[in-house]
Amino acid sequence: MIRTxxxxxxxxxxxGSTLLANGEPTAADAMFTVNNTWMLVSTFLVFIMxxxxxxxEAGLTQSKxxxxxxxxxxxxxxxGILTYAICGFNLMYPGEFNGYFGFAGFGIxxxxxxxxxxxxxxxxxxxxxxxxxxxxxxATAATIVSGAVAERIKLSSFLIFSTVYVAxxxxxxxxxxxxxxxxxxxxxxxxxxxxxxxxxxGWAALVGAILVGSRIGKYGxxxxxxxxxxxxxxxxxxxxxxxxxxxxxxNGGSVLSADPGVVSxxxxxxxxxAAAGVIGAMITSWYVSKKPDxxxxxxxxxxxxxxxTAGADVISPMxxxxxxxxxxxxxxxxxxxxxxxxxxDPVGAISVHLICGIWGTLAVGVFSAEHSLSVQALGVxxxxxxxxxxxxxxxxxxKYSIGLRVSEDEEIIGLxxxxxxxxxYAGFQIFTVE
Amino acid sequence: xxxxxxxxxxxxxxxxxxxxLKRNIYKFTITNARGQGKEIPVQEVYRGISHExxxxxxxxLEIAVNDEFVDxxxxxxxxxxxxxxxxxxxxxxxxPIDDCIRxxxxxxxxxxxx
Numbered sequence: 269m270i271r272t273x274x275x276x277x278x279x280x281x282x283x284g285s286t287l288l289a290n291g292e293p294t295a296a297d298a299m300f301t302v303n304n305t306w307m308l309v310s311t312f313l314v315f316i317m318x319x320x321x322x323x324x325e326a327g328l329t330q331s332k333x334x335x336x337x338x339x340x341x342x343x344x345x346x347x348g349i350l351t352y353a354i355c356g357f358n359l360m361y362p363g364e365f366n367g368y369f370g371f372a373g374f375g376i377x378x379x380x381x382x383x384x385x386x387x388x389x390x391x392x393x394x395x396x397x398x399x400x401x402x403x404x405x406x407a408t409a410a411t412i413v414s415g416a417v418a419e420r421i422k423l424s425s426f427l428i429f430s431t432v433y434v435a436x437x438x439x440x441x442x443x444x445x446x447x448x449x450x451x452x453x454x455x456x457x458x459x460x461x462x463x464x465x466x467x468x469x470g471w472a473a474l475v476g477a478i479l480v481g482s483r484i485g486k487y488g489x490x491x492x493x494x495x496x497x498x499x500x501x502x503x504x505x506x507x508x509x510x511x512x513x514x515x516x517x518x519n520g521g522s523v524l525s526a527d528p529g530v531v532s533x534x535x536x537x538x539x540x541x542a543a544a545g546v547i548g549a550m551i552t553s554w555y556v557s558k559k560p561d562x563x564x565x566x567x568x569x570x571x572x573x574x575x576x577t578a579g580a581d582v583i584s585p586m587x588x589x590x591x592x593x594x595x596x597x598x599x600x601x602x603x604x605x606x607x608x609x610x611x612x613d614p615v616g617a618i619s620v621h622l623i624c625g626i627w628g629t630l631a632v633g634v635f636s637a638e639h640s641l642s643v644q645a646l647g648v649x650x651x652x653x654x655x656x657x658x659x660x661x662x663x664x665x666x667k668y669s670i671g672l673r674v675s676e677d678e679e680i681i682g683l684x685x686x687x688x689x690x691x692x693y694a695g696f697q698i699f700t701v702e
Numbered sequence: 703x704x705x706x707x708x709x710x711x712x713x714x715x716x717x718x719x720x721x722x723l724k725r726n727i728y729k730f731t732i733t734n735a736r737g738q739g740k741e742i743p744v745q746e747v748y749r750g751i752s753h754e755x756x757x758x759x760x761x762x763l764e765i766a767v768n769d770e771f772v773d774x775x776x777x778x779x780x781x782x783x784x785x786x787x788x789x790x791x792x793x794x795x796x797x798p799i800d801d802c803i804r805x806x807x808x809x810x811x812x813x814x815x816x
Contacts, residue, residue, distance in 0.1 A: 495748035
């Protein structure tokens with residue numbers, strides 16, 4: 269009781285002048301503050317996922333390309349957030365529009381005069397919270413591509429691709445559902461972005477990996493596949509834990525308020541799916557490879573998380589276990605199958621984000637009575653076509669203008685020296701003898 | 703004066719070190735090395751694909767001694783590392799040394815080694 273009073277006191281103190289226009293704060297004002305605070309906490313949880321991506325991608329690639337992969341990951345969040353402020357937000361949430369393409373103008377400004385007004389989203393969050401939360405998501409979609417094309421794509425081409433993709437393709441695609449566009453009207457459901465974020469990034473990752481080609485030496489004659497080992501499993505593991513951690517904001521914040529019932533349900537389904545993804549991947553990789561592979565269970569947890577993201581608030585906890593478990597199985601089989609198709613994805617981004625994103629979107633139709641599987645499938649196909657066309661177009665233009673790939677010599681020496689003239693582990697050597 | 707270079711298995715190093723100390727040989731240098739011998743290549747698995755590792759982790763021991771210690775060094779290494787029928791255990795090379803200079807004092811030859 270005392271705690272509650274203190275909390276209310278703090279809230280009262282913190283709310284600032286915008287709410288106090290009418291004198292006494294109301295219960296609605298307090299709820300507004302609580303909701304908005306949760307949304308901002310979620311925002312920085314999603315922010316930390318970028319450190320997760322950076323660590324995971326660095327860990328699963330070779331040490332000679334670490335500066336390059338980190339450089340890409342840092343650039344992407346900057347590009348994603350800036351383009352979202354310039355045009356992305358207003359492309360994704362154009363207000364009233366034809367359902368396919370709308371644009372509410374460049375830049376962000378509070379449309380109702382004051383950023384702190386309770387009326388913007390029924391007391392759930394402010395205009396600026398809305399923007400910054402969504403901006404973190406946009407940057408996430410762009411960063412998915414980075415891992416799949418790692419260790420051979422030219423830095424400049426990658427940065428141009430990401431800028432165009434996250435500035436135009438991602439928000440336009442997003443407007444179809446979250447901007448209340450045509451798929452939303454049809455009843456398509458994607459709670460936090462199995463399709464809108466993960467598949468959208470995943471389709472581009474697929475196109476990128478195919479168009480840029482495989483790393484030198486990965487695929488030999490007679491279908492021989494030579495694995496190119498990631499150089500730091502502890503770093504990859506840290507990355508996955510950070511991604512899992514950040515997912516509580518990714519899914520928890522997608523409730524778009526601090527509604528206790530829904531947020532706690534989402535936490536449970538999200539966690540159960542991630543855990544089941546680990547177990548699904550563990551069993552599959554142990555069975556297929558005869559040995560349990562750490563990198564596969566890392567992908568497995570992410571697979572479970574991507575899988576539950578579309579339906580985290582409409583799938584029951586026990587079904588979320590099933591969704592995650594199946595995602596864990598799918599991701600391992602997909603990683604192996606993509607290698608057989610000679611699509612070289614060093615970190616498994618296509619399997620985790622695209623394949624499990626599709627699975628998660630369809631799972632809403634399977635496990636939620638209110639949603640139709642055929643509409644979910646239509647959404648998957650619509651997003652697939654749009655993102656494929658968009659990314660093929662951008663990547664092809666780049667391929668025949670400035671080129672997509674670094675030279676063979678540069679690839680062998682490593683992109684750290686080739687692109688940056690810089691080493692990632694200068695003066696650092698690990699001794700194994702004692 | 704002889705330089706003895708021994709290529710051994712990393713896990714044998716602690717035991718070899720102990721045997722050397724037992725024989726009053728206190729000065730040696732070790733480095734991480736990778737090498738390929740007659741052993742059957744090791745299989746490793748990464749993300750569902752198994753692959754052969756041919757260049758395996760070894761330890762390279764360098765010991766410079768006066769001639770009368772050569773047998774003791776060879777014994778210290780072989781008593782640990784010798785295993786019949788197990789290929790790729792490693793090798794010992796013995797080379798003559800032209801000279802040796804102790805940096806601190808400028809002493810040369812046998813004096814400097816001991």
